[in-house]
Amino acid sequence: MKATPTLTWNEHIICTPIGELVIWLDQKSILQFIGWQEFRQETMKQLCRFYQVPTITLQKTAQSHMVIDTIKEYFAGNIQAIDTLVVSACGTEFQKKVWQALRAIPAGSTTSYGELAKQIGSPQACRAVGMANNRNPIAIVVPCHRVIGKNNQLTGYAGGLNRKQWLLDHECQYSTLSV
Numbered sequence: 291m292k293a294t295p296t297l298t299w300n301e302h303i304i305c306t307p308i309g310e311l312v313i314w315l316d317q318k319s320i321l322q323f324i325g326w327q328e329f330r331q332e333t334m335k336q337l338c339r340f341y342q343v344p345t346i347t348l349q350k351t352a353q354s355h356m357v358i359d360t361i362k363e364y365f366a367g368n369i370q371a372i373d374t375l376v377v378s379a380c381g382t383e384f385q386k387k388v389w390q391a392l393r394a395i396p397a398g399s400t401t402s403y404g405e406l407a408k409q410i411g412s413p414q415a416c417r418a419v420g421m422a423n424n425r426n427p428i429a430i431v432v433p434c435h436r437v438i439g440k441n442n443q444l445t446g447y448a449g450g451l452n453r454k455q456w457l458l459d460h461e462c463q464y465s466t467l468s469v
Contacts, residue, residue: 297341301348302358303327306365308453311430314348315357321377323427324361326449333427340380364430367464369397372431379428384412388422395436398465400458402440424448430457 299322302313310327323333338346363371379389387410394409395401401409403416403423412418423434429449435457439445447454 295341295343296345296347297343298347298349300351300355302351302355304358304362308456309449311361313358313361314346315355316378319355319357321357321375321428321431322380324431325427325429326453329448336425337380337427361430365460367460369461369464370466373397375431377428377431379426379432381422381425381427384415384418385422385425388419389426389428389432392423392426392432392434392436395433396465397433397436397461400436400438400442403437403445404440406437420446433457436461 297316299314299316302315304311304313312323312325312327312330313321314323316322323337325333334346338344357375360371360375373393379386381389388406391406391410403419404413407413407415407419410419419437423437424446426432426434426448429435435447435449435454444451444454444458
């Protein structure tokens with residue numbers, strides 16, 4: 291009889307000025323998910339499909355961890371702290387390309403979906419870039435909130451436009467670009 295594959299990750303929940311942030315780390319302490327509490331179940335389904343497992347076991351832990359401390363530093367104003375975190379974003383090759391490009395956008399700056407599409411060599415793929423942003427399982431560290439509409443309007447953020455605005459304002463406040 292074939293054993294059912296399972297994954298076991300550690301779950302941390304931290305309170306931020308804009309809501310509870312859920313963080314899942316694998317057994318090697320690599321980020322698998324960062325997102326808002328209200329999207330936890332939908333993301334669990336998405337990750338189970340990707341990893342082809344019926345469920346992912348989450349072990350709640352309150353113990354301090356370098357990744358958690360780094361994310362707390364980000365919210366305390368050390369916005370570059372998250373740039374060094376190792377992530378394991380599950381997705382298609384195109385999505386991973388978009389997410390890698392997102393990590394290159396400096397804190398305190400923004401880009402448009404069209405510009406991001408050009409940067410990854412797919413200038414006609416604005417909508418696909420938007421969909422990749424929507425599927426980003428590692429919010430904040432893979433900063434999809436730094437992408438705005440071509441008219442400089444805030445558009446589409448799974449956590450809500452109020453959180454997107456807060457994150458952009460927070461980064462502008464502490465960014466070396468805003469000096």
